[in-house]
Amino acid sequence: MEEERVVLWLSWVKVVSLSCVVVLVALRVAVLLWWRPMRIQAHFSRQGIRGPPYRFFIGNVKELVSMMLKASSQPMPFSHNILPRVLSFYHHWKKIYGATFIVWFGPTVRLTVSDPDLIREIFTSKSELYEKNEAPPLVKQLEGDGLLSLKGEKWAHHRRIISPTFHMENLKLLIPVMGTSVVEMLEKWSEMGEKGEVEIEVSELFQSLTEDVITRTAFGSSYEDGKAIFRLQSQQMLLAADAFQKVFIPGYRFFPTRRNIKSWKLEKKIRKSLVRLIERRRESNSGSEGAKDLLGLMIEASMGKGKNGNSVSVTVDDIVEECKSFFFAGKQTTSNLLTWTTILLAMHPHWQVQARDEVLSMCGSRDLPTKDHVVKLKTLSMIVNESLRLYPPTIATIRRAKADVDLGGYKIPRGTELLIPILAVHHDQAIWGNDVNEFNPGRFSEGVARAAKHPVAFIPFGLGVRTCIGQNLAVLQTKLALAIILQRFSFRLAPNYQHAPTVLMLLYPQYGAPILFHRLPKTDHQDQRL
Numbered sequence: 255m256e257e258e259r260v261v262l263w264l265s266w267v268k269v270v271s272l273s274c275v276v277v278l279v280a281l282r283v284a285v286l287l288w289w290r291p292m293r294i295q296a297h298f299s300r301q302g303i304r305g306p307p308y309r310f311f312i313g314n315v316k317e318l319v320s321m322m323l324k325a326s327s328q329p330m331p332f333s334h335n336i337l338p339r340v341l342s343f344y345h346h347w348k349k350i351y352g353a354t355f356i357v358w359f360g361p362t363v364r365l366t367v368s369d370p371d372l373i374r375e376i377f378t379s380k381s382e383l384y385e386k387n388e389a390p391p392l393v394k395q396l397e398g399d400g401l402l403s404l405k406g407e408k409w410a411h412h413r414r415i416i417s418p419t420f421h422m423e424n425l426k427l428l429i430p431v432m433g434t435s436v437v438e439m440l441e442k443w444s445e446m447g448e449k450g451e452v453e454i455e456v457s458e459l460f461q462s463l464t465e466d467v468i469t470r471t472a473f474g475s476s477y478e479d480g481k482a483i484f485r486l487q488s489q490q491m492l493l494a495a496d497a498f499q500k501v502f503i504p505g506y507r508f509f510p511t512r513r514n515i516k517s518w519k520l521e522k523k524i525r526k527s528l529v530r531l532i533e534r535r536r537e538s539n540s541g542s543e544g545a546k547d548l549l550g551l552m553i554e555a556s557m558g559k560g561k562n563g564n565s566v567s568v569t570v571d572d573i574v575e576e577c578k579s580f581f582f583a584g585k586q587t588t589s590n591l592l593t594w595t596t597i598l599l600a601m602h603p604h605w606q607v608q609a610r611d612e613v614l615s616m617c618g619s620r621d622l623p624t625k626d627h628v629v630k631l632k633t634l635s636m637i638v639n640e641s642l643r644l645y646p647p648t649i650a651t652i653r654r655a656k657a658d659v660d661l662g663g664y665k666i667p668r669g670t671e672l673l674i675p676i677l678a679v680h681h682d683q684a685i686w687g688n689d690v691n692e693f694n695p696g697r698f699s700e701g702v703a704r705a706a707k708h709p710v711a712f713i714p715f716g717l718g719v720r721t722c723i724g725q726n727l728a729v730l731q732t733k734l735a736l737a738i739i740l741q742r743f744s745f746r747l748a749p750n751y752q753h754a755p756t757v758l759m760l761l762y763p764q765y766g767a768p769i770l771f772h773r774l775p776k777t778d779h780q781d782q783r784l
């Protein structure tokens with residue numbers, strides 16, 4: 255009897271404890287998914303900041319995705335007013351709530367910030383109060399744990415080690431090989447075309463070109479081995495891009511699906527090849543000056559642990575992750591810039607002629623441009639800047655408030671994410687004037703700082719300490735490739751080109767970029783002018 259009573263009592267205790275756990279979990283869920291978002295919404299509302307109302311668990315994601323899908327469901331006219339198509343949710347809600355509004359990505363709040371004064375505060379004058387946000391797991395898997403996402407002392411240490419790769423003096427050494435790759439590509443185009451004309455879908459071919467250059471910057475003398483590794487990384491990117499478009503189940507990447515198993519195997523192979531390559535380079539580097547490529551500099555740093563006051567050591571894993579970061583950050587960004595600039599020059603033949611005139615008068619019709627030429631090509635610089643303004647490959651970036659902060663008088667609670675819509679800043683009429691949606695490279699004729707009403711209105715490479723480390727390389731490569739193309743071809747949009755800028759991580763032409771290239775005769779520039 256006594257025993258039965260104890261068993262009964264124990265079962266009762268179990269039921270009560272279980273109920274308590276269920277209630278506690280339910281409370282926690284309610285706090286995280288309801289009470290906290292409502293409190294934050296009210297906090298912003300009291301300061302006059304509004305936005306679409308929070309919905310339980312999903313926030314505004316459903317409306318946002320449906321707006322984006324609708325906007326990209328058909329091509330647009332040949333206009334550069336692309337904000338309503340590319341960032342449709344921002345364009346729509348800005349009209350209702352003003353430029354500074356809140357939007358909910360699930361239970362996470364994001365405040366849009368497009369005022370250049372506030373942007374300057376976030377990225378420069380008070381940058382210590384903000385940090386990079388965590389990328390979603392699929393993106394994280396691709397971008398690696400390198401410069402793009404590292405924080406604090408480790409980020410600063412890696413940035414110091416890698417920076418010399420991008421110094422102009424070092425990049426200059428790449429110009430002959432970069433130029434040769436472009437010429438080889440163009441020779442293939444010439445062979446393909448009948449009557450001197452050929453249609454090329456440029457966005458894919460420009461990717462091979464930029465991949466080649468990134469491989470050289472990352473691996474230097476180990477270029478051939480590096481190429482094989484980046485080929486595996488390309489496959490990995492395709493798998494992740496596929497998952498990114500289709501899968502929304504949390505934790506999906508841990509399921510042993512066919513795609514995930516393939517991805518795990520690739521990951522293992524990439525790591526193994528890189529480790530082998532690092533070992534080989536270590537042996538061949540011993541006692542000699544390391545080449546100024548990513549791999550050489552990282553290996554040098556890993557061998558000199560603790561030297562130069564560095565308290566953070568560099569491991570093989572660090573090198574592996576930085577290689578991934580390089581590949582992710584450098585390849586498609588630059589090829590997208592090349593693609594959009596080619597499309598723009600095809601749309602605006604008047605600027606194409608001006609750019610060609612400049613190249614021919616400086617470099618002749620077949621000589622490879624040198625570093626000095628590339629730097630002096632002013633019209634081409636203005637064109638590339640205008641392309642970066644209208645079609646910035648990276649359309650937005652995000653920061654997270656590390657503490658409760660004051661941003662231009664607004665009280666921002668800790669953990670709030672700040673969405674900086676680079677594309678919207680570049681398309682703001684109040685900053686750029688009435689011709690904001692026109693292609694007018696002339697606005698950059700007196701330099702970047704004077705092109706707009708605000709010196710911080712042009713931010714295709716970000717701003718402040720975390721500004722893009724590869725921008726010199728990207729611009730150098732784009733100008734060099736365009737100069738060589740302009741020397742040899744005139745070009746226009748193919749009749750089947752559809753104007754449809756869209757975003758999947760980066761800004762790209764949804765239906766590709768078919769361009770008709772017409773081969774120009776080899777001439778002396780003086781003859782051409784006559």
Ligand code: HEM
Pocket residue numbers: 401402403413468579580581583584585587588591646647648651652713714715716717719720721722723724725727728
């Ligand atoms: C047109 C080409 C490119 C564009 C538009 C671009 C854009 C950007 C932007 C906007 C950022 C800042 C992100 C933020 O603040 O959240 C960034 C950072 C970065 N970019 Fe680029 N990028 C380009 C080319 C490259 C190239 C060629 C590389 C070289 C490998 C590269 C490597 C990086 C890295 C490593 C970072 C992180 C830097 C840090 O946090 O210290 N990018 N890029």
